[in-house]
Amino acid sequence: MAALSIGSASTFGRTGARGISSISRWRPRNSCIRCVWDPEGLFGSKQPQTGHLARIEFKRRLEKDAEAREAFENHVREEQERRRILRQSRELPETPAEMIEYFLDTEAQELEFEIARLRPRLNQEFFSHLQIELGQLKFAVSRTEAMEDRLAELETMQKVLLEGTEAHDKMQVDLIKVKESLTKILTSKDVKATLLEMVERNELNRSLLALLDENIANAHKTGQKRAAGFMEKVRVAVLSPIRPSDDERIFSGGVGLIGEVAKTQKSAIQSTNREMWRRVVSLYPLLSLSNSSVLHQMQAKGGIASKGKTAFITFVLGGPGSGKGTQCAKIVETFGFTHLSAGDILRREISSNSENGAMILDMIKEGKVVPSEVTVKLIQKEIESIDNYKFLIDGFPRSEENRIAFERNIGMEPNIVLFFDCPEDEMVKRVLSRNEGRVDDNVDTIKKRLNVFAALNLPVIKHYTETGKVHKINAVGSADEIFEQIRPIFTELMVK
Numbered sequence: 001m002a003a004l005s006i007g008s009a010s011t012f013g014r015t016g017a018r019g020i021s022s023i024s025r026w027r028p029r030n031s032c033i034r035c036v037w038d039p040e041g042l043f044g045s046k047q048p049q050t051g052h053l054a055r056i057e058f059k060r061r062l063e064k065d066a067e068a069r070e071a072f073e074n075h076v077r078e079e080q081e082r083r084r085i086l087r088q089s090r091e092l093p094e095t096p097a098e099m100i101e102y103f104l105d106t107e108a109q110e111l112e113f114e115i116a117r118l119r120p121r122l123n124q125e126f127f128s129h130l131q132i133e134l135g136q137l138k139f140a141v142s143r144t145e146a147m148e149d150r151l152a153e154l155e156t157m158q159k160v161l162l163e164g165t166e167a168h169d170k171m172q173v174d175l176i177k178v179k180e181s182l183t184k185i186l187t188s189k190d191v192k193a194t195l196l197e198m199v200e201r202n203e204l205n206r207s208l209l210a211l212l213d214e215n216i217a218n219a220h221k222t223g224q225k226r227a228a229g230f231m232e233k234v235r236v237a238v239l240s241p242i243r244p245s246d247d248e249r250i251f252s253g254g255v256g257l258i259g260e261v262a263k264t265q266k267s268a269i270q271s272t273n274r275e276m277w278r279r280v281v282s283l284y285p286l287l288s289l290s291n292s293s294v295l296h297q298m299q300a301k302g303g304i305a306s307k308g309k310t311a312f313i314t315f316v317l318g319g320p321g322s323g324k325g326t327q328c329a330k331i332v333e334t335f336g337f338t339h340l341s342a343g344d345i346l347r348r349e350i351s352s353n354s355e356n357g358a359m360i361l362d363m364i365k366e367g368k369v370v371p372s373e374v375t376v377k378l379i380q381k382e383i384e385s386i387d388n389y390k391f392l393i394d395g396f397p398r399s400e401e402n403r404i405a406f407e408r409n410i411g412m413e414p415n416i417v418l419f420f421d422c423p424e425d426e427m428v429k430r431v432l433s434r435n436e437g438r439v440d441d442n443v444d445t446i447k448k449r450l451n452v453f454a455a456l457n458l459p460v461i462k463h464y465t466e467t468g469k470v471h472k473i474n475a476v477g478s479a480d481e482i483f484e485q486i487r488p489i490f491t492e493l494m495v496k
């Protein structure tokens with residue numbers, strides 16, 4: 001976490017123990033809103049208090065003096081550990097009254113963390129409660145010294161928490177934007193063109209760079225050299241359009257950020273980036289799947305059968321005509337997945353005059369489910385022949401038998417399942433007007449397919465719902481509207 005700087009009251013002089021609880025220890029001080037990069041806020045009093053030159057000298061000394069450096073690093077580690085234990089040991093408050101006491105007992109450098117942790121409870125009910133207590137203290141007929149102290153403490157706390165929650169909320173907005181921007185760049189088929197568009201829209205900034213840097217560092221740490229190399233190239237391309245003046249503006253709060261709150265955001269954004277980074281790293285396999293020719297070889301950790309890769313599999317389910325194929329095309333275009341339609345694979349098998357062709361045709365005409373061993377084999381062959389790791393498997397599994405055969409033979413479960421929920425009359429209407437010459441797009445077969453869907457496919461959807469994998473999509477509306485329900489699912493997955 002970055003050192004907290006919340007408005008003019010953001011940095012508090014703590015001369016004694018801790019917390020807001022003693023106002024004499026916690027009076028706001030104007031002097032030290034810090035600009036030095038101190039992501040964990042751990043330099044504390046060991047950092048030079050004044051002057052740019054002093055800070056440079058401090059840095060130089062650190063670089064030269066290995067011993068001092070080690071001691072410093074130990075100090076940082078100890079401080080990190082101390083804070084970790086402290087955070088774990090604190091019992092979280094429930095009521096507004098408990099919240100007040102909790103924050104009064106919070107160390108200054110922990111405020112940012114605690115505000116984030118307790119943000120949902122820093123709500124109107126809490127602030128009203130605080131306001132009432134403040135009112136009682138202010139308008140008391142006579143005030144004791146203890147009451148004066150309490151009043152001063154609570155006024156300070158109110159200001160800190162109001163500004164802190166505001167900064168936190170703005171930070172969340174920034175976080176989402178930066179996550180989206182980086183996802184867009186790393187999943188883009190034409191990185192250069194994407195960057196140019198983003199320059200036009202002023203979307204390249206320091207926060208994005210910081211997030212990228214953290215990904216690069218992690219790729220190095222985990223020995224993913226190609227990924228690191230790719231992202232380093234992206235970094236150079238990102239960096240060049242960020243002119244120093246942009247940097248300055250961003251960091252001095254000149255762009256859309258005002259005064260001290262902007263400084264708050266600066267530190268807040270830096271710390272957010274660290275959190276974002278962790279989320280990106282956890283989904284790194286998915287990110288790295290884009291631009292597959294460059295990146296796919298990094299995924300050498302096992303996974304799908306014979307190729308020893310880790311795949312990201314999405315099953316796409318829904319009744320006949322619910323729009324699975326239509327949406328898959330959009331997902332492919334936007335997120336670079338490979339679309340495998342089980343129905344198309346089976347139809348190709350019929351056209352290729354294979355030994356199973358006639359049997360498959362009969363089954364399809366009757367709206368029945370082709371035996372799993374046939375379908376799974378065909379899907380497996382497709383997966384293994386394709387140089388991508390992100391698959392949309394559409395119209396599969398159609399039955400529990402399909403599902404179990406896939407899991408057994410391929411040795412994987414889907415990462416997520418999309419379920420297109422569509423009323424029957426809408427599905428019938430769509431199928432009957434599809435006009436693609438399919439042997440099963442007629443009134444008789446559609447009835448059978450709907451029955452088979454209810455009897456065999458719904459239990460599969462139920463199974464994946466119970467395992468928390470299903471994203472239910474309302475399949476009524478225009479194709480574009482429906483895709484807007486899907487977009488955030490994959491965007492979120494890319495940068496998690």
Ligand SMILES: Nc1ncnc2c1ncn2[C@@H]1O[C@H](COP(=O)(O)OP(=O)(O)OP(=O)(O)O)[C@@H](O)[C@H]1O
Nearest residue numbers: 319320321322323324325326430431434477478479
């Ligand atoms: N949101 C929509 N609104 C209206 N029509 C749609 C919509 N989405 C798709 N369609 C149309 O409905 C028909 C069926 O769509 P699509 O082929 O995508 O469904 P599907 O779920 O893949 O069907 P199946 O399982 O039978 O292959 C197509 O003609 C398609 O153009």
Ligand SMILES: Nc1ccn([C@H]2C[C@H](O)[C@@H](COP(=O)(O)O)O2)c(=O)n1
Nearest residue numbers: 342343364367368369370395396398
């Ligand atoms: N897993 C599957 C998928 C499809 N089929 C057969 C039966 C379906 O009615 C037909 C058309 O599929 P769609 O294009 O609607 O997905 O293909 C199957 O037997 N098993």
